[in-house]
Amino acid sequence: MGTISLKNINKSFGSTEVLKQLSLDIQDGEFLTLVGPSGCGKSTLLKIIAGLEQQNSGDVIIDDKNVNSTRASKRDLAMVFQSYALYPHLTVRKNLETPLKLRDYSFVERLPLIGNFVPSRKEKKKSIDDLVFKTSETLKITELLDRKPGQLSGGQRQRAALGRAMVREPVAFLMDEPLSNLDAALRVHMRSELSELHNSLKTTFIYVTHDQAEALTMSTRMAVMIDGELLQLDTPSEVYNNPSSLRVAEFVGSPKINTFAAQISSDGSVEFMGIKLERKFNTNSQKALVAVRPEHLEITKDSNKPAFEATVSYRENLGSDIFYHVQVDQSDSKIIVRGSPQAGLFSNGETVRISPSHAEAMLFETSGERIR
């Protein structure tokens, strides 16, 4: 079992409110990502779940048991830290053994020298050795067991830290930006490894990241947090395609979603940049914001489609995609449009027409709420 639920968590440091009435239910075996910009309180939330930080009010419930007054070491969770926090003076093997020894050995068995003479220790040592070996095989770090963390590369350290969390079977894994110290290629590689690991362990993972790409690729559900509030909790595709508010829409997705000022007429039809949306919306507001993702805008020279004029100011070539930063002619706003290399290249300073593709625009109130 590994269900965790948070009820009305409040946390403040001094006068700064970090978490505001946050509630969250995490199901057994799911890969839940807490994602949000730096300083949104996601790491604090993770530490509160772990018990390393105490909430000001609210309840943390693990497996239907209130653990508010249970200290971290008794909550039976495992954590992978951003800096890995491996014990630098111990070999990888000893690092992996530590959580097992601290939990399985009695006080006497842990004593140096004297502990060796306690008969029950031998048996336990055997099972610990087996577990360490099994874990190191899963993570492919068997040949690194006798090295110290200082002699390992970033990726190897990351595995060792994962190993230390994995050797015992915790209720859930907590990960605090474990990939942020790796280089880009390794990060992409570790994303798939972590997903596989989750599939094989079938344990609850709670994963904190500021990188929305990690959240979108790995998680079964993602929780978008901004300024200490949980804005949306849903599957990655739902969060991407159907954001509940403009802040979520702007945070998730790279490059950022484009917004345009729009007018709503009394019959509910919406017009922006001289283009009329096909859908009609049911709202009393007269002004709103239309948001369109870069891949839902088409850059073209074709003058038949409904479009507005813009000037290319910068071209970002990523190989498979090309992102054009364009200056909209009627206003001073800049937007980003995805083009494909097959459609031909446009160069800087060229005047182009931008046309939104069919039925992909989202409408938001000027205050940020979604209009459906």
Add this chain to the structure above:
Amino acid sequence: MHHSKAHIWFVWPAIILMIVILILPIFLAGGISFTNYNLGNSSFEWVGTENYEKMFSRKTYIKMIISTATYVLIVVPVSVVLGLVAAIMLNSLRFGADIYKTIFFLPVMATLLAMAIAWEFTLHPTLGIINSFLANGCGGIREFILGFHWLPWVSSEDSWYSVACANNMDFPYWLKDKKTAIWTICFIGVWQAFGFNMVLYLAGLTSIPRELYHAAEMDGAQSTWEQFKLVTWPMLGPTTLFVVTITTIRSFQVFDTIEILTKGGPAKTTYVMMYAIFEKAIQQNITSIGAAITVVFIIFIILLTFFQRYVIEKRVHY
């Protein structure tokens, strides 16, 4: 590749200075220690190892080794452990840590010479504040605590405190008694040294990443002792190595307190090496013996350095 000789020009001032100031005097002392040369004499004779034979056969020099060893073996461990304990306790304080830091660090900043004079007054057998404090406490709570009457095996009639009270306030003479003099000197040495060690340990403690403690907590290290064993102590390894080395060398060099307070006495119980060198070579002008003691002193320091370099350093994680 063109071989330039420029590097020699850059290095030679340092090399020459080192030879003139450090290496040459050591060899000179080594040479003099095999002669009967005294400062001011116009000639000398080679006497072989006579000076060293004297050193290892005469009681005075045996006492010199014993008192130096006692001082080093007491002051180093006690001041290191006290420094560590004080640093860990101060580190956990929320308020008032600065006041304690200042109090503990003051003896380090003060001139030891002046402090020694203050100690002389404090420890005076009849006029000193310590013995008058003890005398006024006869029969009271001070006698109970300091006489160890609270220990089950100490009877309240036979404790050292009660006996002193009964014998017309016969409290220890501290620096004037050969049984207590070296311990009193050690006490002053610890008092003076541990503040410095504390500051070094405080610096070491702040450099331990907090996440390691979090990791230890998640791994199940619940007691403070477990966390100390798993994180604090190993992470302080380099600091400890430095603290032990520097305290040892400073303890070998103890001189000020001895010169002011005991002049090596009573009965040569505080006759430490530095003081012996000073007394023989400067006061009595027996340069050759002074040189021989210096050579033994240097050998001790070199042995210590090797021990540090090849034994301890291997066990320390940087």
